[in-house]
Amino acid sequence: MHKISVKFLGAIKEVTGSCHLLTVGPHKILLDCGLIQGSYKDEIRNSEPLSFDPASLTAIVLSHAHLDHSGRLPLITKQGFDGRIYAHTATYDLCRIMLRDSAKLQQKDAEITNRKRARKGLPPVPPLYDVEDVEAAEPLFFPCEYHQWQTINEQIRFRFHDAGHILGSCIVELELQDHGVVRRLIFSGDLGPYQGPILRDPESGFDADHVIMESTYGDRDHRRxxxxxxxxxxxxxxxxxxxxxxxxxxxxxxxxxxxxxxxxxxxxxxxxxxxxxxxxxxxxxxxxxxxxxxxxxxxxxxxxxxxxxxxxxxxxxxxxxxxxxxxxxxxxxxxxxxxxxxxxxxxxxxxxxxxxxxxxxxxxxxxxxxxxxxxxxxxxxxxxxxxxxxxxxxxxxxxxxxxxxxIGGLSAHAGQTDLLRWYQQMPSRPAVTLVHGEEQAQETLKAKMREQFPGLSVRRAVDVELLAL
Ligand SMILES: [Zn+2]
The missing domain is CATH 3.40.50.10890 (Rossmann fold)
Known part of the structure; x- marks a missing residue:
């Protein structure tokens, strides 16, 4: 019996903390490892223990540099992960800047918290991570280019495609094998708009069995x-x-x-x-x-x-x-x-x-x-x-x-029409799991996709904690 599954650990019914655990036979891969951002109550969740042992991961595949996708990498490294972090070359360059900045903010936050704690007679707490933790994570990065297959092991390979969202942003096309069964999975990362400035349009047309798709603007379009x-x-x-x-x-x-x-x-x-x-x-x-x-x-x-x-x-x-x-x-x-x-x-x-x-x-x-x-x-x-x-x-x-x-029209995200257009270009009509969107955006996009593609299997990640492929 084959074992290929995805567990959605973050950015399920919200737009931050992107993190999905992929299991293929005995191997575990993480797609993204992002920070939860928002109110103090949301951000405190970043320090909660992970539901898996970071040391047990084979590798991490990173879609792009935004902190809500990359921001917990230094933390997971500190907790024992020592495999490769596959990322686009430009993502690696941006992460070096952004993770350092994030570490400085974490240290500043900890100082403020500790001043308050000291006044209450409480012991200090460490920051989520510091610049040294970022420096320890950097050598694990394995920079890659678009379209080149990367073989993680005999059961898992993937390649990046341009997502058109920020420089180096990727759609991840994965080929997964276990006990003679092969599954093709697409992880959209964050998708850019068609005809945005500087970057190319998001690539599509993939032959896949399943798509994990972002839905940030699933309920609306941006201004022209x-x-x-x-x-x-x-x-x-x-x-x-x-x-x-x-x-x-x-x-x-x-x-x-x-x-x-x-x-x-x-x-x-x-x-x-x-x-x-x-x-x-x-x-x-x-x-x-x-x-x-x-x-x-x-x-x-x-x-x-x-x-x-x-x-x-x-x-x-x-x-x-x-x-x-x-x-x-x-x-x-x-x-x-x-x-x-x-x-x-x-x-x-x-x-x-x-x-x-x-x-x-x-x-x-x-x-x-x-x-x-x-x-x-x-x-x-x-x-x-x-x-x-x-x-x-x-x-x-x-x-x-x-x-x-x-000024409303300068979004780095695809609006509803662009999301539908991106999916439309996949002739095999893969089943869809929606992530990275709030409830209303996801429900609206789900209904729209069912209407436009009759018989399509589309669901929200919040409804399927563990997806067997
Ligand atoms: Zn992003």
Missing amino acids: FDDTLSELEAIFNSESSSRGNIIIPAFAVGRAQELLYLFAKHRQRWHLDRWQIFLDSPMAISATEVYLKHHCLYDAEARATLGERPAQKLKQLLPNLMFCESPEESMAINRIHHGAIIIAGSGMCTGGRVKHHLKHLVWRDTTQVVIVGFQAHGTPGRALVDGNHFIRLWGEAIKVRAKVHT
């Missing part, structure tokens, strides 16, 4: 990308904009690079020459260097725009772009009262340098804030989107006189 470009053009071209500064809170990996790319591509139409553009985030600068290094992963349009030497071409197209590494360079921006476009993290204004810029500028009526990413409830970014008259930064209420624009 062309409309988004027109909205941005209107903001940068408006005469009133130039009377003050523009702040763009942006995620350091993905969104910041998309913005720079769109600026380079539309510089003339958007009249960007009259602005000074600042990328004010050391992490976004490092991530931009990784994006520029892996230009062979761009789509045809980005290759035509940035050419074979994208770093030089970017400088040529945007001579008014400045990278701010040091805090002094960042603070110097405060002396500019008009004509500056400031791209800074964090994306939801919960930390980083953007908070300082908001404090200096959001109370001025000449300032504009351009929101280009998702804003979770309870964040200052969300307060801006909701039109609140005040935002709270470091406990201080600050009046919002700035004009706030919410």
Whole structure:
């Protein structure tokens, strides 16, 4: 009797903590090992013991660098995992930046917790992991390219395909064998939109028995990308904009690079020459260097725009772009009262340098804030989107006189139509298990798939804890 199964351990009815345990005969493989992100109550679950022994794993296959997919790798290594971590070459480069940053945040969180514990007479607790744990995990990475079969052992092989979500993001095609039975499994990772900037469209057309598919936006579509470009053009071209500064809170990996790319591509139409553009985030600068290094992963349009030497071409197209590494360079921006476009993290204004810029500028009526990413409830970014008259930064209420624009079409995720299109391209109509989505998104997508593909077996991971293949 063959034994091929998947146990869904995370990102089941939520969009973080991606982690799936694959068993093939005596071998165990982990697909992703992500952090649970959100409220304090959610994040405390990261330190709960795993339901399996990390030392018993043969390997980990990582879909992409986002922390909700990669962020527990240093933890699992600390707990005894010493096999290979298969990841795309660009994912490895991004993980080196992102896991270090994550470790620093974990250490900072632990310091805050321990100050509170000390006041209660309680002993200190260690951080989830630290930079040394990240350094211990790095040698385990086994960087791979798209489309090349990797043989983990005689029973398991896989290859990566482009998911078009962030640089190096992968769809994983697995071929699993036990007792003469062969199963082909597709793990979608996070899927990008069709026709997004810089990256290629998600690949599809696979011949598979089963698909583990993300469903983040299973219940809706994003605003049209062309409309988004027109909205941005209107903001940068408006005469009133130039009377003050523009702040763009942006995620350091993905969104910041998309913005720079769109600026380079539309510089003339958007009249960007009259602005000074600042990328004010050391992490976004490092991530931009990784994006520029892996230009062979761009789509045809980005290759035509940035050419074979994208770093030089970017400088040529945007001579008014400045990278701010040091805090002094960042603070110097405060002396500019008009004509500056400031791209800074964090994306939801919960930390980083953007908070300082908001404090200096959001109370001025000449300032504009351009929101280009998702804003979770309870964040200052969300307060801006909701039109609140005040935002709270470091406990201080600050009046919002700035004009706030919410731009909806720059998502790194496929919307409902794109998810259906991706599945449509698989002629073998594999059975589907939906992961990485909230209940409403998954139920809507499930109903839509059943309607569009009669007889299709589609279910939510939350309904099948252990899936036998
Ligand atoms: Zn992602």
